[in-house]
Amino acid sequence: MIRIIIADDHTLFRVGLKQxxxxxxxxxxxxxxTNAAEALAAASSEEAELIIMDLTMPGASGTSLIEQTRKAQPDLPILVLSMHxxxxxxxxxxxxxxxxxxxxGSSPDTLFTAVTRVGAGERYIDPSIAESLAFDTVAHGAGDPxxxxxxxxxxxxxxxxxxxMLSQIAEQLHLSPKTVTTHKTHLMEKLGIGNNADLIRYAIEHRLFD
Incomplete structure (x- = not known):
């Protein structure tokens, strides 16, 4: 029996997924x-062998909840179920x-395969996504800063x-303002960008938003 936590803030979807x-x-x-705090509490309870997680939850953005869950419960497999x-x-x-x-948009068969394989300690990506990842890597992976x-x-x-703002980023990520500034400096150096306007333009052009 695979014991599962569902972390998703949309009630109708969560009920349907559970059924x-x-x-x-x-x-x-x-x-x-229904939110990041509840997801972390559930993960820390050690009641489950797998957590199915939406990528965007109240209280956490993007991949931060994945990182927090991994830190709180390193042995708990995480299966992302997202619209992205x-x-x-x-x-x-x-x-x-x-x-x-x-x-x-995955099929029930794909969901079952993902749950059983990830729950068994394996890794799994929807085949259609895996194909897109492969083509994206071939087309852009080596050349994009x-x-x-x-x-x-x-x-x-x-x-x-x-x-x-940088001060708000520091608060959201639980970092010092100095550390955030350092990360900003490093990422702009890697991207060859000198100001925020160009940084925003780069993010839009390369579809880097979650």
Whole structure:
């Protein structure tokens, strides 16, 4: 029996997902979470063997909840179930510590395969997403400067591009303002960018928003 936590802030989707999971043999939903704090509390309870997580939850943005969950419970596999299928978004989720990634448009068979494989300690990506990732890597991977950014630099880049002030970024990421400034300096050096306007333009042109 695979014991599962569902972390998603949309009630109707969460209820439907729970019903579908309970229709599968050997799967039981033991906890539900509607925001980042509840997800972290559920993950820390050690009641489950797998957490199915939306990529965007109240109280956390982008991949930060994946990182926080991995830190709180390193042995708990994370399966992302998101509406986002952009290669960059998928890649960042996997880099942050997700063990699997499928979309909300995936079939029930894909969901079952993902849950059983990730729950068994394996890694799984929806085949259609894996194909997009492969083609994206071939087309852009070696040449795009943003591929060299660290996960923390990704977070700072995304927030700056959204117009968030450095002091607010420091508060959101639980970092000192000096550390955020250092990350900003490093990422701008890697991208060859000298100001915020060009940084925002770069993020838009390369579809780097979650």
């Amino acid at each position: 579908m999971l309970h229709s599968f043999s050997g799967i039981n939903v033991v906890r539900e979470a 299928d952009e290669p960059g978004t998928v890649r960042r989720a996997l880099q942050a510590g997700a063990s699997g990634y499928i979309t909300k 943003h591929q060299s950014l660290s996960q923390r630099e990704w977070q700072v880049l995304r927030l700056i591009a959204q117009g968030v």
